[in-house]
Amino acid sequence: MIQFIIRRILQTIPVLIGVSILVFSMMHLVPGDPAQVIAGEGAPQEQIENIRERLGLNDPLPTQYLNYVTSAVQGDLGTSMRSGRDVSAEIGARFWVTVELAIYSTILAVFLGLIAGIISATRKYTAIDTTIMIVALFGLSMPNFWLGLMLIQWFAIGIDLPSWVPFFNNTAWFSPSGWGSFSQIVLPVITLGTGSAAIIARMTRSSMLDVIGSDYIRTARAKGVKEQIVIYRHALKNALIPIVTVVGLQFGGLLGGAVLTESVFAVNGMGKLIIDSIQARDFPVVQGTVLVASLLFILVNLIVDVAYRFLNKRIDLD
Amino acid sequence: MSRSNEHIEKPEIAVKQPNPRLKSWKSVFNKLKKNKSAVVGGILIILLIIIALIGPYLTPYDPLYDQDVTNKLATPSSDHWFGTDNFGRDIFSRVIQGTGLTLMIGFFSILLGATAGVFLGIIAGYYGKRIDSIIMRFMDILLAFPSILLALTIVTVLGGSMVNVVIAVAVSSVPIFARIVRGSTLSVKKLEYIDAMRALGASDSRIIFKHILPNITSPIIVQATLSIATAILSAAGLSFLGLGAQPPTPEWGAMLSDGRNYLYNAPHVALFPGLAIVVAVLAFNMLGDGLRDAFDPKTRE
Numbered sequence: 001m002i003q004f005i006i007r008r009i010l011q012t013i014p015v016l017i018g019v020s021i022l023v024f025s026m027m028h029l030v031p032g033d034p035a036q037v038i039a040g041e042g043a044p045q046e047q048i049e050n051i052r053e054r055l056g057l058n059d060p061l062p063t064q065y066l067n068y069v070t071s072a073v074q075g076d077l078g079t080s081m082r083s084g085r086d087v088s089a090e091i092g093a094r095f096w097v098t099v100e101l102a103i104y105s106t107i108l109a110v111f112l113g114l115i116a117g118i119i120s121a122t123r124k125y126t127a128i129d130t131t132i133m134i135v136a137l138f139g140l141s142m143p144n145f146w147l148g149l150m151l152i153q154w155f156a157i158g159i160d161l162p163s164w165v166p167f168f169n170n171t172a173w174f175s176p177s178g179w180g181s182f183s184q185i186v187l188p189v190i191t192l193g194t195g196s197a198a199i200i201a202r203m204t205r206s207s208m209l210d211v212i213g214s215d216y217i218r219t220a221r222a223k224g225v226k227e228q229i230v231i232y233r234h235a236l237k238n239a240l241i242p243i244v245t246v247v248g249l250q251f252g253g254l255l256g257g258a259v260l261t262e263s264v265f266a267v268n269g270m271g272k273l274i275i276d277s278i279q280a281r282d283f284p285v286v287q288g289t290v291l292v293a294s295l296l297f298i299l300v301n302l303i304v305d306v307a308y309r310f311l312n313k314r315i316d317l318d
Numbered sequence: 319m320s321r322s323n324e325h326i327e328k329p330e331i332a333v334k335q336p337n338p339r340l341k342s343w344k345s346v347f348n349k350l351k352k353n354k355s356a357v358v359g360g361i362l363i364i365l366l367i368i369i370a371l372i373g374p375y376l377t378p379y380d381p382l383y384d385q386d387v388t389n390k391l392a393t394p395s396s397d398h399w400f401g402t403d404n405f406g407r408d409i410f411s412r413v414i415q416g417t418g419l420t421l422m423i424g425f426f427s428i429l430l431g432a433t434a435g436v437f438l439g440i441i442a443g444y445y446g447k448r449i450d451s452i453i454m455r456f457m458d459i460l461l462a463f464p465s466i467l468l469a470l471t472i473v474t475v476l477g478g479s480m481v482n483v484v485i486a487v488a489v490s491s492v493p494i495f496a497r498i499v500r501g502s503t504l505s506v507k508k509l510e511y512i513d514a515m516r517a518l519g520a521s522d523s524r525i526i527f528k529h530i531l532p533n534i535t536s537p538i539i540v541q542a543t544l545s546i547a548t549a550i551l552s553a554a555g556l557s558f559l560g561l562g563a564q565p566p567t568p569e570w571g572a573m574l575s576d577g578r579n580y581l582y583n584a585p586h587v588a589l590f591p592g593l594a595i596v597v598a599v600l601a602f603n604m605l606g607d608g609l610r611d612a613f614d615p616k617t618r619e
Contacts, residue, residue, distance in 0.1 A: 018459030029475045137607075141599040143551050143571075145558050146592030149578055153585050256464025260555050264578070274467075275559055278474050290463070290471055297464045 005306055012298055019298070023291045024068050027283050028061070077288035082280045087288035091270060095292070097179050098269035101261070102254040104189045109196035110247055116197070117204020122231060124209065132201065139198030144257060148191040148264035152176045155187060177266040184265075192261045196250040203246045207239040241311050248304025252297040346536075349612040356608020362601035370418035377415065379408035393586055400590040403573070404580060409587065412568035413594050419569050420598055423484055424550040430488035431549075432542050435495025436531075442496065443503025444526055454500065457493040465490070469552050473561045480569070483562040487549045498541055502534035536613040543606035547599045554595050570595050 035052040036043070051057075055078075056064055071077070077087035120132045153159060156176035175184040211217065212235050220230050259271035266272070270289050277285035350356045394401040400409035442453040460468060472486035506512065507530065515525050556562035557571030565572060570591040577588030 014455050015458050015462050018456065019462050022459065023471075026471060026475055137600065137603060138596070141547065141596055141603050143554055143558075143574075143592065143595050143599075145555060146574055146588070146595065149574065149581060149588045150592070153581055153588070157582060157585075159585070253465045256467040259466055259470065260558065263559060274470065278470070278561065286471075286474060290467060293464055293467055294462050298462050301462075 001309070004309055008302060008305055012302060015298060016295075019294050020069055020072070020291065021065065023287050023294070024065050026287055026290075030283070072291065077291070078284035080277075080282055080285050082277070082282045082285070087284050090273065090285055091288055091292055094269045094273050097267060098255065098258050098262070098271060099296075101179070101188060101192060101258055101267065101269060102251060104185065105193035105196065105254050106247065106251045108189055108193035109200055109250060112193070112197040113200025114204055114243070116201040118208060118231070118236065120201065120205040121208035121212065129205075133205070136198040136201045139194045140202070142194065143260075144191050144195055145260040145264050147194060148187065148261055151187045151191060152264070179265075179267040179269070188261050188265045188267055191264065192254055192257055195257070196254060199250060200243065200246060203243055204239065207242050208235060211235045211239045241308070244311060245304055245308055248300060248307070252300045255293055255296055255300075346612045350608055353608040353611055355604045356612065359601045359604030359606070359608060362597065363605060366417055366421060366598060366601060369414060370421050373414040373417060377408070377411035379411040393584070401584070401586040403576060403587050404584075409573075409590055412573060413570070413590055415568040416570045416573065416591070416594065417598075419480070419563070419567070420550055420554070420595070423480065423487070423553045424546040424598075424602070427484045427487035427549045427553065428491060428542050428545045430484065431491030432495050432538065432545070434488070435492040436499045436538060438492070439496035439499025440503050440526055440530065440534075443500040444507060444522070444530065450500070453496065457496045460490070460493045463490075466552055466555055469556060470559075470561065473556055478556075478561040478564065480563050480567070483553050483556050486556070487552050490552070491545050491549060494545070495538070495541060498537050499534060502537055503530055506530050506533050536609075540606055540610045540613060543602055543609055547602035547606065550595065550599050550602070 035048045035055070035057055039048050039051055056067060059067070075088050077091070079085070080087055080090055083090065116132050116136065120129045123129050155174050156172060158172035173183070174186045175181070176187070178184045179188070212231075217230060217235055220234050221227075225234070255270075258267075258269060259274060261267070262269045262271035263275050270293060274286055274289045277283075277289070350360075388406070400413060403409055403412070438453050438457070442450040463471065468490040469483075469486040472489055473482055476482040476485065512525060512529060515529055520529075553562060554569075554571030554574070557569050558575045560572075560575060563569030563572045565576070573591035574588055574595075577584075577591065580587050
């Protein structure tokens with residue numbers, strides 16, 4: 001097991017190097033001179049030279065790359081062009097907001113997805129199953145930024161309904177923007193979690209159906225084990241293995257998907273930082289944030305692989 | 319004399335074997351017809367294509383230039399089925415006009431991404447060893463960026479335009495095709511008939527394109543259909559963020575981005591382009607699900 005973990009960590013090293021090269025090259029792939037891009041149109045030649053000198057753009061590319069990586073490892077990701085603050089400080093201030101958003105959304109998605117998937121699988125081909133699967137298909141097909149806008153419309157602004165509609169009359173329950181209080185958290189979490197909930201529900205259903213069809217479940221039933229115990233203790237336990245992988249991958253995907261959600265709800269996390277920095281052409285911040293997000297994603301995938309191995313001792317990933 | 323000739327010809331026609339590949343395609347199509355999800359998805363896609371082709375000639379207003387400032391942000395009515403936007407343009411006409419754009423972005427980005435991915439995957443799977451590990455490590459690097467972030471980064475570097483969105487979405491779809499195709503190639507490569515072809519002296523490229531590729535088309539088709547759905551979502555997302563299609567273009571994501579500023583007084587502006595995206599993505603997801611079931615040997619009866 002420990003051997004596997006060590007080997008798996010070693011395997012991520014080339015990926016880390018590749019990711020850092022790609023992120024580093026970003027600045028140099030932008031058409032035009034990076035120093036000119038940073039200084040802006042029509043900046044005096046002297047200022048451009050200054051920037052070039054300060055960023056070490058006169059060095060050969062490999063030297064520049066090594067410098068970038070050496071300082072990145074020490075936590076120095078450069079300076080923001082916009083605010084003049086350290087990029088790592090800019091990211092640090094927003095990192096936990098995005099992680100929180102992704103964690104809450106994952107919890108919601110797992111909760112909804114598992115319940116819906118189990119209900120669907122145990123009532124195969126009934127009206128309930130069909131309904132759940134159609135809802136899941138919609139959840140999967142909805143752009144989350146649109147869902148976010150619609151949720152703001154319904155539950156933050158409120159919509160005019162005929163007065164005979166009970167309950168839904170004054171539905172401005174939550175806050176449309178920001179992050180922190182409960183009323184600010186609800187809508188972004190639903191927005192981000194819905195797509196993953198749909199994927200987990202579909203995965204749970206098919207995984208459960210595979211297991212329920214297997215011989216040992218038939219044996220358990222033939223022995224007269226209670227149906228509830230068959231489903232939850234025997235079937236779900238084994239069906240969970242592929243689900244764990246999907247959940248892990250979803251969590252990583254949510255970190256990226258947070259870009260759109262944060263933009264819709266003006267949540268001040270890493271996603272919004274990227275968008276704002278792209279618009280301001282603040283490349284050091286874009287680079288740094290993309291790097292941090294990818295590192296987090298790689299780390300999550302690593303944990304998922306180890307957890308998968310831990311849960312399923314039969315498989316051999318070698 | 320003529321009689322005996324007829325006699326000879328008849329059996330010849332009867333002996334002609336039906337192409338086995340054609341036969342298996344027919345059986346897939348027959349199963350597809352019985353799959354509700356596939357039928358609904360397929361019909362929706364055909365409808366969308368028809369709308370994209372002839373819709374722009376039938377729209378009541380010009381999607382760009384019919385601006386009626388006195389009637390801006392009007393709610394849906396018999397004149398303007400989906401209402402008007404902040405410039406007084408007819409949203410219905412704009413949504414119709416955007417159908418073709420969306421389909422084209424989805425189709426071309428996946429055509430590009432799938433071609434590259436299939437090529438890399440088949441090379442990696444067929445040749446193995448060094449080439450395999452180099453290609454697949456590179457795919458791992460691309461996969462190390464969270465979903466939309468890779469596309470976002472590429473668009474940032476290339477600049478925001480529709481062509482660049484297609485390129486960005488294409489690049490981010492390459493790894494999944496490479497992985498799937500590599501896996502299928504590995505399993506097909508082991509079969510005896512490939513060894514037989516090699517013993518007969520067939521060249522690598524002949525084996526790859528004539529004997530391996532035709533046998534791994536089904537997972538590629540399924541993945542391509544599902545990927546078009548994802549591509550439409552990503553492209554709309556990029557345009558929504560202002561990094562794709564630029565404002566006057568009636569692209570659905572860009573229209574949503576306009577609509578978000580008028581949620582308080584004109585909610586319909588954001589409603590309809592979003593619904594259009596849902597329909598398009600739903601159609602490809604449903605067809606993809608149906609295709610997967612139809613191709614799945616477990617359900618073949």
